[in-house]
Amino acid sequence: MTKAAEEELHRASETAVVAAGGGAGQKISLAIRVAKSNSIWGKSGRLGRNMAKPRVLALTTAYPSKGQRTKALLHVLKYSSGGVLEPAKLYKLKHLTKVEVVPNDPTGCTFMLGFDNLGSQSVAPPQWTMRNIDDRNRLLICILNMCKGITGHMPKVVGIDIVEMALWAKENNPKVTNQAKTQDGPVASVMAQSDAKVTVERDLVSQAEEEDMEALLGTYVMGIGEAEAFSERLKRELLALEAANVHALLESEPLIEEVLQGLEATTTCVDDMDEWLRIFNEKLRHMREDIESIESRNNKLEMQSGNDKALIGELDKLLDRLRIPSEFAASLTGGSFDEARMLKNVEACEWLTGAIRNLEVPTLDPCYANMRAVREKKAELEKLKSTFVRRASEFLRSYFASLVDFMISDKSYFSQRGQLKRPDHADLRYKCRTYARLLQHLKSLDKNCLGPLRKAYCHSLNLLLRREAREFANELRASTKASRNPTVWLEASSGPSQTANSTDTSTVSEAYSKMLTIFIPLLVDESSFFAHFMCFEVPALVPPGAPVNGNRYGADVNDPNDDDLGFMDSDGNDIKQNNGSAELGTLNEALQELLDGIQEDFYAVVDWAYKIDPLRCISMHGITERYLSGQKADAAGFVRRLLDDLESRISMQFNRFVDEACHQIERNERSVRQLGALSYIPRFATLATRMEQYIQGQSRDLVDEAYTKLVSIMFGTLEKIAQADPKYADIVLLENYAAFQNSLYDLANVVPTLAKFYHQASESYEQACTRHINMIIYVQFERLFQFARKIEDLMYTITPEEIPFQLGLSKADLRKMLKTSLSGVDRSINAMYKKLQRNLTSEELLPSLWDKCKKEFLDKYESFAQLVAKIYPSETIPSVGEMRDLLASM
Incomplete structure (x- = not known):
């Protein structure tokens, strides 16, 4: 690498270090290019990715604030996509523990740096490959110098001859410490001189060690001038050394003799001591055997004594379990079941349950299970149990029947003429x-005995509940004052005053609500009481304290906080109920038997209300939904099914009313043609208004379905009536759709379903108006607009200049048509108005229809004028403004 390239690399590295947050406090000692590759070994045992990646290693020295130690850092820089150096990783040299040259690389230019603070030691460190040995030595010597001079410790060097590196450093020191001259002045080389000066004293070996090594190497060189002579010399020296060793051994013989005599005397003493120890060990062995024999006999005596005491205690306990107290035996076999004696009976049951449980294997030791006394006592207890269960079951069956018979025979318990009586079962439940506690113990003694008892209770109470519901429903209907509303709402033959005289029938839905208010909580209470009283292990029907119309389900009227129905064991502790019990199906079957038949009286009230006012089905449906939403408990299955059946029956009755109304609408199709709005349209508005009054914020599904069915039939019937006379079809449609919109304008603003049909009627009205107006216009100006239509058809195939030369479309034909159509145009427009007025039945629609007619005619005439100006530019016709003024004056 040239000096300029090294300087450029130095500057780029310094810029990258400063950008990484190093600041001006770091000084770059060396920056050199390397190739990074992953190792092929690792704990995973899989080959790594060995693709070499270009990197720059920069060694920096950080000078922190005063009082802190200098830090030596190794920066790994990578090239970005734009070729700019940017930081990739940072290592602290104080954590460097190992420098290892990779043995697989024959060039020796690839090495690894091991740090002791890496997060994952399972991944092999990266391998760094230099371009040549000189670059490798420069980097490693700089690293070792910084480790020794700054961090104070040297890493372990593997695969490198430390002496060769020291010699290389000495030879290449001048080259490393040179400085480069540029036109701007001296520039520091890649290695700073203070850091790159490598001396043996400071780095690898001391000066004295170096001199000794040189002397040794010099001697070695002098001696190997001739290999055979040097070998003979070494052999002679070896023989001399061996002779000297033998001579030294012979000179020390007296001393050896003296040592051997001392060893013989010591051996004699040791043999005597060994004999004495053998004798003592034999005596100690006999003494130890005597002691073990004495301890064994003593332990057997103690064990026998303890076993005897434990056996006496166990026999006492067993005898206590087998004893039957006389007072409990008397209660179980022949005591009465009067209220005063119930405490004694319950105590006897608790004792019997505990006695049977104590003789079972989990509680009783299995070794006692087959004893004759235990088997006989078990048989005696089983006989006591069966006798008591039989007696108690017979008593309870007769007791339930007698309680209900007493209440049924007393008419004051039921509703009478002129007086509605709320059923009161407080005394019965008390x-x-x-x-209740007796039933719980009967279940623990014999679970099968509860089946007949439950059936007896259900049969007796069912008679009482059905009698109460029948008397209450009869008196409720007799005391409700309401006039019957006619069911014929939409029939065309009915008089106009039919719906106007509708009477107030709110007392009907109030009576139905009162029936539910009284009996639904009562039925839920009875279901809850029955489930607990008859020891069904099911969750509570409603959360404790949940109010329903002022009363708590399952609560006693007199004392709602003390029902005394909790399960308890023989020690008086509450038994936790199993919420996932499999008895839920059995309970619902029993409740069906308990409450079956009472639904007929609810159905009678619904049918009675429907006959008085079918629209009251809407109110009753909402009331039923409100009660149904409150029945969430699984155990109240019968009550929920009863409400579902009531809701279905109410929906069926209301759907029957809707079907009758639809049939009345369809009768209009077969009647004679009617002028103006059909009679069922304003009647439907009145019907919808009253239906909305009955909804009162409740569920709209029932009413919306009725709206959809009725309006669909209305619109379908209207279309059939209109098609019966095609000449007046559009008039019938627009008048009836307008009447529908006018009558339902207010309701459509608040009812989304009616708003949908309102918009449908509006679209149909506009379409009918357009067809009727176009018919009237074409009757008066047929030739004018037929001429315009011919021109428009030809414009698709030929140019506008050629149209005046077509047959029937010449200028003469245009003038003739204009003279025929527009002479006396005011009379033609007046004829359109009279025709429109003559066909309409609803006078209030005439102004809006006449405005639509004038606008449509003016639009068509404007299109005609544009065609004439384009095809016949030299011809003149009345302008659009003149025609607009003429229409405005009409």
């Missing part, structure tokens, strides 16, 4: 709750 009496049943007395036996």
Whole structure:
């Protein structure tokens, strides 16, 4: 590399270091080009990428602020896409631990630098390849000098002869320390002189070591002038040294004899001591065997004593388990189930459950399971259990039936004429709750006994609930005052006062709401009470404290915070319920049996409300949706299905009303032709207004579907009626679509579904107006616009200059047509107005239609005038302005 290239590289490297944040405090000692390649070895065992990449290695010395040590840094610079050096990596030489020349490179120009602070030691360090040995030695000597002079430690050098490097440094020192002269003055070379001066004293070996090495090498050179003579000389020296060693050994013989005598005396003493130790070991062995025998007999005695005590304790415990207290035996076999005795019965059940559990293998030691006394006691306890379960089940079945029979026989529990009675089961639940703990113990004793008890409870309570619902629904309908609205809303033959006299039927939907308000919470309460009372291991039907119309599901009216239905073990601790229980299906089947049949009374209320006012189905549908959205619990399956069925029945009844209304609309198709707006259009507006009043912010799906069906039938019927008389088809269409828009303008602004049909009617109205107006214009000015149409057709095939020479389109033909069409144009325009007025039934549409007619005629005439000016430039016709003034004066 030339001096100029080295200086240029030095300046570029200094610029890159400063750009990297080094600042002016760093001084570049050496900058040299290298080739970087990845190693082929690594912990992964896979070949690396060996493509060489050009890099520049720059050695810098950083001089920090006062009081800090000088830092030696190695910068790796790479070339950007524009050929500019930019920093790639930075190493601190204080972490350099190894310099190794790659043995695979025969030139010796490739080496690796090992640092002890690399983040991943599993990746081999990169290999640096120099152009020649001189560049390699310059870089490595500079690195070693900086490590020794600045960091105070030398890295390990592998694969390089340190002596050869020292000699090379000495020979090449003058060349390295030269300075380059330029026209601007002296410029520092690639290596600064203070850093590049390599001396043996400072770097690799000291001066004294160098002199010794030179002397040795000089001696070596002198002795090998003749190889055979030098070999003989070395042999003679070796024989002389061996003779001297033998002579020295012979001179020391007296001393050796004295040492051997001392060793013999010592050996005799050691043999005596070994004999004494053998005797003592034998005695100690016999003593140790005697002690072990005594300890073994003592341990067996202690173990036997402990086992006897443990056996006595276990037998006492087993006897305690096998004992049956007389008071519990009496309660289980013959005690009564009166309320006063229930505490004793519950205590007996808890004892029996615990006694049976204590004789099972998990609790009882398996070695006792096959003892005769244990087997006999198990059989006795099983007999007690079956006797008690049978007696308790018989009592509870009769008890449930007697409670319900007593309530059914008392008419004061039900609604009567002139008095609606809210069902009150507080007393019933209070009496049943007395036996809730007994049912829990019956389940723990024999789970199969709960099936008949649940059926008995469901059968008895179902009679009560159906009677209450029937009496309440009958009295609710009898006490509701509402006049029946006619169901014929859109029939053409009905009088105009039919919808105007519609009566207020809000009491009908209020009655339905009252039915749901009273009975839906009651049914949910009964479902929740039944699930807990009959020991179903299911989650609560509603969260604790959730209000529904002022009452909490599953809560007692008198004491909602103490239902006494929690599961408890024999020690009185609550048992956590399994939310993922498989009993949910069994519970829903039982609830179906408990509440089945009550839906008929709800259906009767819905049918009664439909007969009075079919539109009240909208209000009832919204009420049902509100209640249905509150039923989220899986265990209230029957109540949710009941609400779903009610919603479906209400939708079915309302759809029947819509179907009847559609049938009434379709009857107009078969009637005689009617002038003006059809009767069902204003009636539909009245119907839609009332339907919107019944929605009251509830779900719109039901009403929007009805709107879609009714309007589709209305528009389809209107098109069929219009096509029955093609001569007046457009008049029928535009008058009826205008009437539809006028009657639904206010509702279309607030109802998106009606707004869609409003825009559809508006488009159809505009189309009908355009067709009718064009017909009237062509009747009066047919020849004028036919002449213009012929010209327009020919302009696609020939040039405008050739058109006046076509048959029927000459200037004479133009003048003749103008004379025929535009002479008395005011009379023709007046005839258009009279024809438009004569065909319309709705006078309020005439002004807007006449304005549209004048505008359309003026647009057509303006197009005709432009064609005449282009095809017949020498001909004159009435101007567009004159025609506009004439129309304005009409």
